[in-house]
């Protein structure tokens with residue numbers, strides 16, 4: 001089954017999160033055809049999870065969590081805490097966290113390991129900046145990021161992870177929509193080297209960055225692509241459902 005997910009980033013009140021859950025519940029038939037996941041901000045995880053009836057097949061995620069189980073880390077939350085709030089998946093290493101919050105391949109690897117130890121599915125985000133792409137180094141850059149991000153997971157545990165390829169130049173409102181040809185070599189490398197193309201790889205490799213209803217089908221058709229990770233184009237529940245229908 002294809003994966004379709006969204007992160008709301010730093011958006012949505014509790015009321016908005018509940019309304020989104022209601023919109024999903026109205027289309028549970030459609031959601032059963034994919035692996036759907038929604039990643040609210042930490043403040044809304046519990047309200048969203050609690051509002052979602054248990055027979056609505058949607059995985060709830062967190063956008064980040066610390067690797068330590070507890071302690072003096074003001075402002076942080078642990079993997080166990082997001083699990084307690086209702087998350088079963090955690091996004092790790094998004095390029096905005098790497099750029100604005102100092103995340104490194106080392107902290108990302110610690111978080112991936114901690115997520116699996118807490119029973120969560122880590123969604124490891126990788127992707128090259130524009131300069132690396134321009135220099136023709138994007139494939140090796142992403143391979144290195146994936147290797148480092150997964151480095152603390154024993155081979156037998158790697159199938160518990162998901163990988164999202166999100167080129168930095170394609171993400172967000174300043175991002176440029178990629179062509180399938182631009183992403184294909186990286187998706188193939190990730191599939192064959194770190195994904196379901198290898199017996200010890202992650203369970204799927206998703207593509208993310210400027211996905212919209214107009215390009216979703218052609219991006220999903222890129223070999224090795226197991227799903228889509230969507231930002232802006234899925235922040236309204238009707239739009240998320242449109243993408244699920246396309247998948």
Ligand code: PEP
Pocket residue numbers: 007094166170171172173175208209210211229230231232233
């Ligand atoms: C993202 O930030 O992970 C993302 C996919 O954003 P967008 O779809 O808005 O480019």
